[in-house]
Amino acid sequence: MKRRNDKLHSSKIDISTLDLRLAKRILELLIQRHSELQAEISELAVYALENPDEFCIAAEIEEVLDALNEGAIHSRAGLALSGYTGPEEAAAEALTEALAPYFDRLEQELKDGKDIAALAVCKAIVLAMYRFSKNEDHPLLELYEDYPIETADWAVQLWRTGGDTKKASSSKPKLTRQFPAAFAKTHTPDWEWLTDD
Numbered sequence: 001m002k003r004r005n006d007k008l009h010s011s012k013i014d015i016s017t018l019d020l021r022l023a024k025r026i027l028e029l030l031i032q033r034h035s036e037l038q039a040e041i042s043e044l045a046v047y048a049l050e051n052p053d054e055f056c057i058a059a060e061i062e063e064v065l066d067a068l069n070e071g072a073i074h075s076r077a078g079l080a081l082s083g084y085t086g087p088e089e090a091a092a093e094a095l096t097e098a099l100a101p102y103f104d105r106l107e108q109e110l111k112d113g114k115d116i117a118a119l120a121v122c123k124a125i126v127l128a129m130y131r132f133s134k135n136e137d138h139p140l141l142e143l144y145e146d147y148p149i150e151t152a153d154w155a156v157q158l159w160r161t162g163g164d165t166k167k168a169s170s171s172k173p174k175l176t177r178q179f180p181a182a183f184a185k186t187h188t189p190d191w192e193w194l195t196d197d
Contacts, residue, residue, distance in 0.1 A: 053120065125155040
């Protein structure tokens with residue numbers, strides 16, 4: 001037994017590579033061993049929920065998009081009782097469905113008045129779409145190449161209008177916010193339109 005523990009203690013683990021279940025289990029064990037940390041961990045959990053990390057959310061979105069493949073298109077495309085669905089439309093449906101939870105979260109954060117969290121979700125969608133637009137080998141991107149820009153634009157318009165979908169979808173919405181130019185310049189350099197009025 002001692003040998004096994006020595007081996008566990010001697011190996012270094014990169015916590016950023018832990019899957020969700022293992023990270024949760026480690027946190028539970030930490031609380032069991034150090035119950036005095038319970039309050040601080042709860043505070044950190046609230047802070048993390050209210051101040052999400054756009055890079056973590058973007059990586060999560062990218063994983064969702066990477067999981068989509070031609071099978072997602074073939075299962076939706078073709079003749080059905082409701083009519084014919086072309087490959088482009090099927091790609092749009094699959095992509096929109098994959099991003100729906102993130103847009104729901106963006107709208108909820110805006111509705112709840114959580115501006116910092118809403119901006120982080122918006123930035124995450126934009127960053128994930130920018131990276132997706134650069135993935136020339138993705139089969140869905142070949143079918144719907146405008147999706148990343150259209151989706152990023154919708155996220156920005158929603159955020160800029162404070163979640164007002166009517167204003168966001170109008171051709172000349174009255175915008176009350178500017179998307180952060182520094183973020184756009186650093187992380188989406190080819191999308192100058194992000195900072196245009």
